[in-house]
Amino acid sequence: MTTRIDATGTRIGMWIFLYSEIILFGGLFVLYAVYFYEYPELFAKGGKELNRIIGSLNTVVLLVSSFTVASSITAIQRGKKGQAMGFLAFSIFCGLVFVVNKYFEWGAKIHHDIYPNSATLQDGEPGLNIFFGLYYVITGLHGLHVIIGMVLLTVSLILVLRGRITASRYALLENSGLYWHLVDLIWIFVFPLFYLVL
């Protein structure tokens, strides 16, 4: 009989789960592709209305946080508990910056009467309505994943603090890190699709 404690198996399970997340977003990217093909000019017009500076800032923030999450795993592997906690806390802070930026970005759009079913979009051209509809759905779902990722990192942080995640046993931290990288990866696709579409 085979015993159950097996880090490779845990990692396989996590990768399969991440794969399913990619397909989840994949469904939305399919919608994007079809509608982009249908309304290329209006998508470009919609993209120009998004704030590229905030978008780029968020991209940098997420990339940096991915790096610090990876660093925290290396730190825990070397037994440096304090360093690992510092890196984790900084990553969570980056996540928070991302969400706050998103909040202001959405707030500004809603202030300009651009949100699902708003009068401007209803009376405007259908392609723009689709563009912003997809924008809200995709960035909203991604934002939800950022928040879930922050919760996972916080749980990891607490467990490191309590000494439950150690140099010999860090599967949970590693898997939370993988999840965070996935959130980052999806953003790498979301960012050009919405902010850099010309």
Add this chain to the structure above:
Amino acid sequence: MTAAQSYLEQSSPPGRTGWKAWLLTHDHKRLGLMYLWAILFWFVLAVILGLLMRTELMGMGRTIMGPEAYNSMFTLHGVIMIFLFGIPAIPSIFGNFFLPIQLGADDVFFPRLNLLSWYLFMFGGGFAVFSLFSGDGFPDTGWTFYVPFSISSAGNVSLTVTAAFILGMSSMLTGLNFVTTFHRMRDKAMGPMQIPLFTWSLYATAWVQILATPVIAITFVLVVLERFLSIGLFEPDKGGDPLLYQHLFWMYSHPAVYIIILPAMGVISEIIPAFSRKSIFGYKAIVYSSLAIAIAGSLVWAHHMYSSGMSDVSVFVFSLLTFLVAVPSAVKVFSWVSTMYKGSIAMSPPFFLSLCFIYLFTVGGLTGLVLGAAGTDIHVHDTHFVVAHFHFVMLGGTGFAFFAALHYWWPKMFGVMYRNRPAYVGAVAAAVGFVFHFVPMLILGMQGMPRRYYDYLPQYETGNFLAGFGAYLLVFGLLLMLLNLVFSLRNPRTAPANPWGGTTLEWSIPSPPPVENFTDSPNIKDFPYDFSEIVSNSNK
């Protein structure tokens, strides 16, 4: 081993008693039983709904219900039978119970995740019930939730769709668990071509569950968002395209029928050799055909949409791919029949039900080709022909395989033997009732009777009236088999370890199995269907 060591007496993790020993269990076998009772409840409920619909259709005009009630009935029947019976039945009950045992493992890889899947399943089911009795009435969209009706319907679609979303999570996590278990928990002595076929079929199914379920998840999320925010992603006047919904929906829901049928094929591949006392014909062909069905079956979804307005090229490509799926399916049927040839057949209820499966599934497969061909499909699209075809595959196929699996593994799961005579009577009644119920529907469909209407034109009355009797006989047979099994639980637990002469690992351990499955390390055979020992023992 004594009876006290069985999983029914000992809890896992040890020391738990009372309800905690069940509701907080990590034991894959106990979870299998918990799925069994929940799924049987849903099955019986949906069968009753189906019978009520057929009673309505026995006479023209309003017989026992009006159009709204009828629409809700076929929606519920479909949602329950697909999401709460068909998809979970064989993987969650028998897969949970026997996949680890057939691999020589003591449990699945993630036992707590397995428990979570069960809770998600129960929660999703509860949600579905809740959606009926809250909001503005029963959902009436059909189980396909097609837009734009599902977005504008006054029925409580949001909650039903959410329930289906949660059930999808449960199914996906079970698939994740099975794939990991298959790779990491398998006995080191068991190579890929020494794995029992039921486990192979579950492995192929698990991949489809993992690959396809997220697509329906996002589709259902979009339906709920549309209902609350009316974004317009599927509404033409807001720039959306309703056809995209159909693509996304079938991208999951066609593979879902392979999630339903593949494990059933695995069950049949276990039962046929066991009662033919003969090694399975074409072991490798069956393994590869399972994988081929999983792959090809994921690429045929748009054959549901020939009449929805697709380009001719798409129709051609999807029709061709659909025909390709018939090849591995036929390979399996050929292998089962060849296994029986010159075998030493021992008739038993599971074997009899497997024979019914082969017959009914073949009819279902052949009528599927009528629908896969674009030309003939246009004629019978959305008619009773489609309904009959689907039920030949799903009920005649998976339903009969489910009952075959129940009869095959019941002694192992509970350690009791059931009475054969009621089982045979029930199986014959169900099979005969099935044919008399669904063959008239094939004919009605050819004549042009549309599906999903509570009423019809006078020329369809004879067929519908006769089909009703078949339905009653079918339901009588199904319930008789179930009751016979349930009543057998009062018998003393005296089932031998190997009542049928099976060769896979679950028959090498006591009935019911001990809590960690194997008390000694399992003896892995070079080939899982090697009957030489069984045959030489019976010749003595």
